[in-house]
Amino acid sequence: MSKQIIDEVARHKIEQHLTQNFLVEAGAGSGKTTSLVNRMVNMIKMGTCNISEIAAITFTKKAAEELTTRFQTKLENEWRVEEDLSKKQNLESALANFDQCFLGTVHSFCACILRERPIEAGLDLQFREIEEREDQHIAIQAWNNFFEKMMVKDSERYHFIKRLGIPVSDLRQCFLRLIAYPDVDWVYVEKESPNISRVYHSFLNLLKEANHAIPSEPIEGRYDKLQELILQAIRKNKYENHETDAMKIGLLETFNKQLTITQKLWSSKEDAKYYLDKIVDFVEMKIQPLLEKWYEYVHGHIMPLMIDILHEYEILKKQMSYVNFHDLLIKTALLLKENSEVRGYFQEKYRSILVDEFQDTDPIQAEIMFYITAENLYEQDWTRCRPKQGSLFVVGDPKQAIYRFRRADIDIYNKVKELIGNQGGEILELTMNFRTLDSVTNSLNSFFEEKLPIQATEYQAAFKPLHAYFNDNHSTFSGIYQSIIPKEYVNKEEMIQFDAFQIAETINKMIHQGHQPKEFMILTRYNENLEVYYQALLENNIPAHLSGEITLANMTEFQELFHLVEFVKDPTNTVQLLAVLRGPFFGVSDQELFEWKYSGGSFDIYWTPSEDNVVESTFDFLQAFERLQTYVNWKYQYSPATVVEKMIEDIGFYPLLLLKGYGKNECQHLNSIITTIRSASTFYEAAELLKELIFTKRLVLNMDVGANAVRIMNVHKSKGLEAEIVFLANPVKKIDVKERISLHIKRTNTTSYGYFIVQKSNGFQTKMIACPPEWSIHQTEEYKYLIEEETRIVYVAATRAEKALIISTSEKTNKKNPWNELVFAVQPNRIQVDDIMESEITEQEVQRKINVSNDYINELGMWINKHIQPTYATYSPTDEKDDIYQLDIDREKGGGMLWGTLIHEAFEKLIRGMKIENHIEDLLQKYGFSLQRKQEVYQSIQSFKHTKIWDQLQTAEIVLTEVPFNVRLSSEDPLYKKIRKSKDQQYPLLVKGVIDLAYQYKGNWYIVDYKTDRSKDREGIVRLTSYYEHQIALYRELWERIMHTSVHQTLLYFVFTDDICIV
Known part of the structure; x- marks a missing residue:
């Protein structure tokens, strides 16, 4: 049984009032896509627009594909039944020219505009759009270029940053985050360095005083947390250099946390409590204000550095003619803002702009929308652009605004709503729900009525009830339930595994009862552990598709x-x-x-x-x-x-x-x-x-939308999707949103101001490095937005279900359950899963799969062997190097291939004139070695700089380092026979490799090969020299052939022992 459509008047206006602007707030399951398609078809049918004059902008490519299909189908259906000749011709013309209609994402729309007018946009005619991964690589290249230049041209600034106690490698992740906000002006204030010494020495005196109350021999063989910190601080002050402010700050920071004591481990309980109180008071009254001043001081130096690197990144993109997704929007907005002729041209081309899911799109899209529909072609303040009537149709649901982490801003949504309402447009509401049974919506309405305000606020959308169109007439399975993890499961991993198992068993049972896999959807709050649920389904032979970020x-x-x-x-x-x-x-x-x-x-x-x-x-x-x-x-x-x-x-x-x-x-x-x-x-x-x-993490999309499979994803990927039965899974992870706040953006009509803190990640913890003034105020403001967004995320998750919603809970605790408030308010019944036979693969089925796989592999192998015809062979002088490990040579530990590669790269940088001291730490991190080996690398470099090779390099006419070569030898070549002993398969031979160092000194050529073998004695060096003789001789012969000149001397330089051997 169904009900009357209570928002029928609004739907009529959408479909019939074609010359008026609307912003439509469409609740979950309200059929907004149907209304959007009906409006577009009527615009065609009534002659309001030609199909080429319509641009429908969606949030995702998948939504664009769905809209395209539904729009074309609706046009065809209307054309079949239309009797009015004029309208039928309009529909026929639209179908014939369907490809001229723009249906796609805002980024695709902007790309079309820029491709048409690249010169006016200041772009290369052949500019290329780049994806996120390639964009990151370019950003990293810009980062490296910047610091290469800085170390040469502005080394003083580089060393100043290091004196602040910040390795530049710790700043890279912050830089990569900032590139997502090219339209934001980052706020910083240059401040004087605070006086740290006075507080530091006062605190050290307090710690030394407290040390007298710590027994010299630990009671029960242990110290408590505070005692350990005190003793550690005193040792550090005694044995480490704490002359720099950064070192002093580092010691003070160790006490800026919750401090605890065990009274019985002190000389007396009175001393324990006394010094705990004194240290806590000192931290709160002296250290914390000092740290805040220090972080603000550091911020005033770090942010200008970040801004300079961002400038380098923009220059690099421009040189390469690359534009990323943000560039597409910004350059389009700027083009339409500053060029009235271009704006007028595109207004004529696109007379009707329709935007879907506006609550989650980029703020710059609002500017583009208003510029391209503005009555006044010369107005450059987008908030003062009055759209032409009938040119703008916007659909969104502020209750489903959940993409703040991707620049979506509910402030912009509220601003656009206000502008459209004040400039001749109308705000419509669609609240009829055609998706979900009333047995579900009634409970959800009760919950969200308590969570959402009556009137919209700056941070939250207003409550609008879900009016279910379909009544629940005692369906076989409907309503809201909970799937409970028994209290015996307390470990997080075990709880997730059981939750996944229980959901898979529930689905398995329902499939046996006649349900189809495609009727089920599993949603999690975060991306974490999606694979666990996926694997549980596969183990039950249930087809499944996973969407979202996985590792x-x-x-x-x-x-x-x-x-x-x-x-x-x-x-x-x-x-x-x-x-x-x-x-x-x-x-x-x-x-x-x-x-x-x-x-x-x-x-x-x-x-x-x-x-x-x-x-x-x-x-x-x-x-x-x-x-x-x-x-x-x-x-x-x-x-x-x-x-x-x-x-x-x-x-x-x-x-x-x-x-x-x-x-x-x-x-x-x-x-x-x-x-x-x-x-x-x-x-x-x-x-x-x-x-x-x-x-x-990689993004995985379920491209096979119509497949009969269970869909698994996080809530953010479920926008616009639905399923008969939805599971809200993973009840053991709920992040405190305040802990993850690292930026706040304040948008005005003309500018966006950004407040960003610089942090260092250390496992699951983060450490403050720098923050803007009054950060706590900005953090509190951002928290208000994020905590309200969490409610909207639950709204999106809960409204995907058509018939039933099953929420995972724990019998022991739901403190970390992201669905806990919903469960507490609704109090759903427990779903009962009867014992069912385990669905396991039989031994015969396993053997069948193995046989099929082996047959395929054998067949493929036979085909390859039949058709493969080699035309050449390859050889490198290092090919025979593997058996070096079989040489009976007594070696020191610490070598290996990676260590050799590191030393080779260090020598290359040294010879190329780089300041190698600035690169050693980066090289150690690159190849996975401890920074404690920094001195070892440095010593190897210093030893090399005292050799005759280095002396000759200083006055050499030509110096070539890490020289690649590639020489083709025929089977008749004398050198070929030296390399290939076998007479079988006499294919041409490609000899390739890299010569470590070649230089011309006083007219003579020298070739040097570095060796990082760590022989303990001279006998080992002699044996290694003999072993490498063939390789270095081959280098000589190849060099003489390539360069058409003789080699005066070939040398082996053993780095570990600092030996030069002439070969």
């Missing part, structure tokens, strides 16, 4: 692939070797690892056991080592991407994904990784790219 590292198979690639990158890495052996690719058990080690076995793939080392699993280990040796050898034979592809094929990664229940999405992720690493020129670079792709 591939949460899938065991991708994490194991990372370990394998990391090991191949550095075969000396024992930790990665153990991870690979224990993983699914080799399946060695912990017991087998223990027995291997206990019997004298070595975790070194080049180690050969003696008879005494043989155990039951020896053969398995040797087989694994042999395969891993093959993978390492591939590094020197194939391109980086080919090596990864060959390893993936050899370990059966694709069949493994299929066996685990994964689908085409995961295979697409793998293909995406391989495609990306094809750009890598070295295996190290490929490994770093793979690591980034696996451990960085």
